[in-house]
Amino acid sequence: MRKVFTLTLLLILILTISAQANEINIGSCIYRFNDAFMLRFRNAMTEQSDKLGAKITMADGQDDQTTQDAQIDEFISNGVNVLIVNPVDRMASQAIIDKAKAANIPVVFINREPTPEMLASYEKAYYVGAKAEESGTQSGELIATYFKTHPEADKNHDGKLQFILLKGQNGHQDMILRSKYSVEAIKNAGIEPVEIASAIANWDKLQAMNIMNAFAMSIGPENIEAVIANNDEMALGAVEALKANDYNKGDKDLYIPVVGVDANASALEAMDKGEMLGTVLNDSDNQGAAAVKLAVALANGSDINSTGYEITDGKYIWIPYQKVTRGENK
């Protein structure tokens, strides 16, 4: 009796192992589940995996690199075929690459980009994402176009653009690049940008609202010609603060163009109401799909150029951003 039991158990074990061997197992580490952008990203990845018949398991890094490192170890010991990693701290990616390299598992980074040196240290390390500077460039272009087509936007008639910059979490790559390139784009459009104030609002609506309120008081909304926010939540916080100061409520003379990045539902609604000028869409659906397609190709050992996406420098898939405006600004 006992022998039969042991044998059956062994048989089941072998069967499951062989079944696993046939199926592609993707282990995906997300920096934090509770993030609207990563959520859309995750949904896109799940959808694509289902389409390709791969199994994807996701782990919530809870915004803590130590937690994420442990999750990567767990995935590797569980025998995943490929890793998709959204690092908590992009500068800590080397340790992740080393782990993947030691286990000879391909790794695809998403959303937060490791340095080129890190990616170069392992032939099976890739990155799928958007060029962060592009989001900055496009939001700057939105403002520049508005400024050119609306002469009244130059409130003090000096030909320069006096703007306020609301920045994301300090040290975040998106925050650095978006801040830099949005201003650069205005310059490239032939307008001289003048930063009257800037502040870190940690991607947060509430903080942005309080900060913008203080700016509206200290600088005076009549002296602000544009608000550039690193993301939509902060842009919406600025909009709420401006509304509290009777700006952006429909009166043409009391309007400050506000731009963000992300194109979330609240931002689209604010744009429909004319409270917000525009936003830039980070195409998470496309990125999620590309990451999974690349991961599956890597796990199968098939040609990565067959995914339908252009591979740049043998390491990168770049998904372009898209400008979003509504109503008359379209």
Place this chain on the structure above:
Amino acid sequence: MAENKSKRLFTIAGLVILALGIVLYFAKAPLGLNRKIYDLPIFLIIIGVCFALKGFMAKPVVNELNKVSFGEFLTNNAILLAMLVLVVVICILQPRFMQIRVALDILTQSSTKLIMALGICFTLLIAGTDLSAGRMVGLAAVVSASMMQTATYANRFFPDLPQVQVWLPIVIAIVACMIFGALNGFLVAKYDMHPFIATLAVQVIIYGACSLYFDMPPNNSQPIGGIRADFAQLGQMRLFSGAFKGFPGISILIPIAIVICIVIWFILNKTVFGKNVYAIGGNREAAVVAGINVFRNIMGIFILASCLYGIAGVLEAARTAGATNNYGNGYELDAIAACVVGGVSLNGGIGKVGGIIMGVLIFTIIQYGLQFINVSPMWQQVIKGVIIAVAVAIDLTKYRRK
């Protein structure tokens, strides 16, 4: 005779400031100072009247022992004086600070913080603490906002929810907080757990529960937006706006906070429950011997406190016309710090509503002022920490002296 001297000093100083204010009020337009001193004259008039009244109404000091030397006066009020110096510096650096609308804005931002602080002061009065306060704000914000979206919004939390009455989600949100408040109270009262640990545990539970709620499909952790105008009005409405030229109006949050202040003052000073709170905080054993039902009172304290956090959370959601589960993160520490600066003792039994109002105002003015002149947020943190340390140090020396 000294008390008469100080009385006279206050009255005279008040009248001088008042006179200066009136003179400046009429002189500022002809002298072209409108854009240099803004509403300073009106502030001077208000300050002058307050000083003069204080001098006039001050009770004569009977007990000689209560007399304080000038040096002691300085140390006892160091934080307040530091704030005044800061305000003067800010006014010089950025004269726009001297506007009525800035003062009103500071009061508006103080309102929700004050409601939080009044809640947390109950738990401090029994020598406890409440670390779950901030997360309760987040819970109330998310719960109320989730049911208050416009029918046309693209990304509704409950796609099929009819347009419910405004009060309903508010009550649900506050009751949700009170359930967790009851859990706090139960853990502390029944198992004699230290409130630090009990509320820490509940804090984590609330955040988890709130995140689960927030992550429910179809919302899936997206920031809640598309808030109905009638709900947003609760936090954004302005009373008497445009009553005279350029008057921005008084945010509805200010009268709400004042009403809550009065209610809490009444509860603390005029009810048996309030007396019990002080008694339990002052000496728990004595309170038990005196026949006070400690279990019931502690439950009451935590439930009442959570009710106030719930109100604060609903108001935050209305004010920002949105919510995420990260709302209120760290608020409890700000509220505790404001209470401590306002003279609430962490050893329990000591603390007044007036002091808490002062503490919250001092904190908000400093924070707002630093933001106003665009001081780096890192420096703001450093300064905030120093204020807390100095405030507690002064407080403790005061008691030691006694």
